[in-house]
Amino acid sequence: MKSKYVLILICSFLIFSCEIPENTFKPGEVWLDNNGVHINAHGGGILFFNDTYYWFGEHKTEGEAGNKANVGVHCYSSKDLYNWKDEGVALSVSNDSSSLIVKGCIVERPKVIYNTKNKQFVMWFHHELKGKGYDAAMTGVALSDKITGPYNYVKSMNPNKSQWPLNYPDSLKSLSPNLDGFKRWSEEWNKEMINGAILKRDFERGQMARDMTLFVDDDGKAYHIHSSEENTTLHIAELTDDYLDFTGKYTRVLINKSNEAPAIFKKGEKYFMITSGLSGWKPNAARSAVADHPLGPWKELGNPCRGTEEEVTKTFYSQSTFVLPVQGKQDTYIFMADRWTPENAIDGRYIWLPIEFENNKPIIKWQDEWKM
Numbered sequence: 001m002k003s004k005y006v007l008i009l010i011c012s013f014l015i016f017s018c019e020i021p022e023n024t025f026k027p028g029e030v031w032l033d034n035n036g037v038h039i040n041a042h043g044g045g046i047l048f049f050n051d052t053y054y055w056f057g058e059h060k061t062e063g064e065a066g067n068k069a070n071v072g073v074h075c076y077s078s079k080d081l082y083n084w085k086d087e088g089v090a091l092s093v094s095n096d097s098s099s100l101i102v103k104g105c106i107v108e109r110p111k112v113i114y115n116t117k118n119k120q121f122v123m124w125f126h127h128e129l130k131g132k133g134y135d136a137a138m139t140g141v142a143l144s145d146k147i148t149g150p151y152n153y154v155k156s157m158n159p160n161k162s163q164w165p166l167n168y169p170d171s172l173k174s175l176s177p178n179l180d181g182f183k184r185w186s187e188e189w190n191k192e193m194i195n196g197a198i199l200k201r202d203f204e205r206g207q208m209a210r211d212m213t214l215f216v217d218d219d220g221k222a223y224h225i226h227s228s229e230e231n232t233t234l235h236i237a238e239l240t241d242d243y244l245d246f247t248g249k250y251t252r253v254l255i256n257k258s259n260e261a262p263a264i265f266k267k268g269e270k271y272f273m274i275t276s277g278l279s280g281w282k283p284n285a286a287r288s289a290v291a292d293h294p295l296g297p298w299k300e301l302g303n304p305c306r307g308t309e310e311e312v313t314k315t316f317y318s319q320s321t322f323v324l325p326v327q328g329k330q331d332t333y334i335f336m337a338d339r340w341t342p343e344n345a346i347d348g349r350y351i352w353l354p355i356e357f358e359n360n361k362p363i364i365k366w367q368d369e370w371k372m
């Protein structure tokens with residue numbers, strides 16, 4: 001009798017102490033890392049390197065104040081995308097109040113790419129200055145020789161200072177913008193915005209760069225895609241060969257269509273983009289677009305989500321952050337999005353769903369649990 005109890009005790013101990021590896025995605029649930037802690041990598045992106053996926057994202061903390069950069073950018077690694085190992089903080093905010101990246105500033109949507117020429121990992125992120133809300137609209141860059149970091153902060157900027165977009169007509173360059181007295185979204189206001197009122201306002205100091213992503217093409221050219229012109233127009237800008245700066249070559253994309261949260265991927269010869277509208281932390285309907293070149297022109301394809309009215313108009317209560325091409329599986333892409341919880345930032349959840357294609361358009365459907 002006694003030995004039976006001992007056996008039951010040993011078995012229960014073994015069952016509870018053994019980590020059962022994950023083999024499915026459960027969108028919206030708590031995703032535990034190897035230490036049993038909810039993954040802290042919001043607004044993130046993934047870099048595949050040496051047979052391993054590295055996930056970088058905003059390290060959020062508790063409460064509403066946890067939306068600020070109190071810690072930095074967190075990194076996790078995985079071989080299979082289901083099980084994640086905590087690799088620690090890749091980019092730390094500074095305690096030095098004279099640093100632009102001081103604790104309490106805003107660091108959002110970090111993305112890391114690998115520069116094969118210099119064998120360096122380059123991280124870009126949306127950067128707002130401490131105490132200045134979202135006014136600075138800058139993009140920041142950090143650098144490391146090791147994928148997991150530590151990344152050294154290099155600089156932040158408003159890109160493409162004194163450069164006209166490639167697709168900006170000469171005839172508009174000489175006109176003076178005038179938004180005075182026009183009601184936002186009125187016909188006159190829209191006309192001025194389309195004609196580049198904000199682009200011109202920011203011409204000398206550099207353009208606004210808020211929600212952003214990076215995309216590296218097959219030829220090694222990297223592009224920085226960001227919400228500009230007071231979030232009304234996306235700018236897609238080429239980076240220099242070392243990925244540390246802008247070449248000055250850029251286009252205005254989906255002009256005055258108010259896109260945020262851009263995510264770009266390539267399938268065959270086509271480039272696809274998934275974005276959101278503008279409603280802050282609150283979810284709205286996703287959009288999609290297609291192009292033959294990262295710099296465009298981009299053609300709108302509509303809302304990629306399918307499901308109930310509520311799911312389709314709220315993107316399953318989430319906002320895009322990245323599209324991951326799964327290695328070794330042809331045409332397999334994962335839509336990665338954030339379900340924000342601004343009142344307790346650290347609790348934000350991850351919505352990862354497979355991308356299907358119908359009539360050459362990306363389609364996303366809800367799944368409670370799924371595997372590749």
Ligand code: GAL
Nearest residue numbers: 043108211260261279280281
């Ligand atoms: C969202 C944006 C997030 C964050 C948030 C702040 O629209 O996508 O990255 O900036 O606004 O309200």
